[in-house]
Amino acid sequence: MSNLSSRSKFRAATPGLVAGTALLALALSACGSASTSGTGAAAGGNAGTASVSNGAAQVTVSVEKVNGEDQCVPNFSSAPAGPVTFTVSNKDASGVSEVELLSDKRILGERENVIPGLKAVSFTVTLDGGTYQIYCPGAGTEKTTFTVTGGASAGSANGVSDQLKAGTEGYAKYVAGQVDSLVTAVAALQTAVDSGDVAASQKAYAAARPFYERIEPVAESFPDLDPALDLRVADVEPGAKWTGFHPLEKDLFESKAITADTKALAAGIVTNVGTLKKLTDDLAASDGYKPEELANGASGLLEEVQSAKITGEEEAYSKLDLVDFVANIEGSQQAFEYLKPALTQIDSGLTTEISSQFDTVNKAMAAYADPEALGGYKPYTAELKASDAASLTQLIQSLQAPLAKIAEKVATV
């Protein structure tokens, strides 16, 4: 499915220009927040240097009420270059629930769920000499300066940047592979349609859809392409021509008749998928993908599942919604997997939670597999929707809630 509001979610349409605006907005908001939550040493902080034990400098950060205000209080304000373990606990500050270590705006490490009454949690980061910030969103003083003395450190935070770079490159290859398969699949679809064989065309339609659905956020980032390929009838502007997969789906599954128009639709899909291949190849060869684009794409695919598949709007004629559903999940998980090595360094707890939610979803979806059915999954009939839609919604919401948090953590800013 396509709509204007979601199209720019994965990627700004004109990267240079829009990214510039985004940076400006960020700079402005940083200035705005600096006046209310400036950087400074928190009350009660110790100015000394943390000593090394168990192979890492040990710093504890106590989140607590100080003079009636929620504060983050580190016991040391500096450490020698190398691994540093931050052990954080929350005594009684109900307004703070996470602690991050920042280098400028990059999150190097963090723990969420730092909740009053729960036991301490820790994260370890390897730091070069320089200035960092301990960031406690919601605290009276949100940012506390943390200094690392000495020079570069082997296996430092730069490792995360390298991992992210490798991840985005890996994802570009994945997209290229899906698009290549899509090119082949829509060519087969056109052949089947041209032959006039409705049953063969239905099969070819079901075979082609997942390749598109797995990388839909990338396709949506090209302003005209996704509407040309994947518009639902309800979203067609009055007077505009309805093209792409879904009018073809209507011919094949509702009227079950192949006309000259049907053949023209198939040919149009082949042309547009050719354009998609050229655009994605160009993108990979130039800027490539940003980590936050993978993250937003992963979350965007789950939005697609909730807004179009669970409602049964996407494949209204073929009832192949669960085929698309599973393809969206696969695409989402792929994007996540490419970020996972870096994300594990940044927030291992969240990474584990997301992996486990993907496992839960995949296991649940396996129950809908049906080798006899077109596309390999049960048709999403009105009866199936009535009985299962609510539990499917719950399943996907439980995955999207943690997944939506990762863009901020891997963002290159």
Place this chain on the structure above:
Amino acid sequence: MSNEQPVDSLSRRRFFGGAGSVAAAGAGGLILGAGGATAVGGAVANAQEPNPAADVERLQAASAALSYPYYGTHQSGIDTPPQDHLVFTAFDLSATTPTELQLVLAKWSAAMAEMTAGRPVGKVEPGREQGVPVDTGEAFDMGPQGLTLTLGFGPSLFDARFGLAKFAPIDFANLPAMAGEALDPAYTGGDLCIQACANDPQVAYHAVRNLARMARTSVKTKWTVLGFGRASAGPTQKTPRNLMGFKDGTRNVSGEADFAEHVWVGEEAGQPWMKGGSYLVARKIHMLIETWDEDPIGDQQSVFGRTKQEGAPLSGQSEHDVPDFHATVAGKAAIAPDSHIALAAHENNGGTKILRRGYNFTDGLDSVGRLDAGLMFISYQKNPEQFVALQRKLGSSDRLNEYIRHVGSAVFAIPAGLPEAGSYYGKDFFA
């Protein structure tokens, strides 16, 4: 059904008498309202021309700023004077480990402290462009609005899933099946509940929405009811009306002694975490409003045992007259023995009282085209048996049953209040 009977002479007199006294009460209400506004405005307002718009603004500001303490012996939202709006939600846990449950309870306890103080539960506008807002924002800057959040544990929480059987209060179980029920599983039970009450409906809704959101991977919303008007009175409040048009909650539990005797749990639950707690019974009661509306006034009053306008017992003159269940008129009981108030009165139930804290609800039309509306009955008592005993009686012989159906039901153990920041509900379970 007895509505073919003529209105008897007593209720006819009450009816006309009632009309007169309500006109007076209406005027009194206006005067009181103006007095209240003046008090808020202070001496300056006295010297000025009447300015109703400014009075309304001042009252709204005072209502927005109202905040109840979060930490204390008892949870708020029980003996708190009932606010105007309710969002009641029951949740089931999708979590499978005690650690996940512990995290939900700790997160909720901290977030409830923030929201009842009128603060968001995290950034509405994160500093980083890729940040997802933590708080959903629709209550930002609206003030605490008298928000109270009351958390409860359902009997199912103590089943085998989390190993909490040894923490179950003594005899804590689902309510038994009773006469007069037509329960819909979609509105029954729950592992956890949140009663959110506030002077502004959006503030109450925001609270439940954000609690559900922050626990999304562990908790799923089972059922929810939005109450738009309170249907019970606190000690100093004017008695509100239910959707049948009758005053509800006239003889409610009130005062510390009553609460100690009827509402607050002591040692009898056998669990330290319940000492100072209570039990919440929730009943979603669908009123058959269209048929009720066509029922003659004599029958309506006889069904309740009270006059409609004044709310006086049919044995008396004014709302707070103590009902005399022995009074007769022309040889017949003034208050019919099968009227609602006769069956529910503590005098006729061995002294049993429950704290009623219900709200009117409406939710469009039901599946057969009737108004889907009624009473979200909520009561607090030190033992669910208090409710069960009363409802057994009401369910089998209350004349009101012709016009109501109990469609939802749940019971929750309400833990004692949190003593201070740093503690959380259910902490004992995870020691």
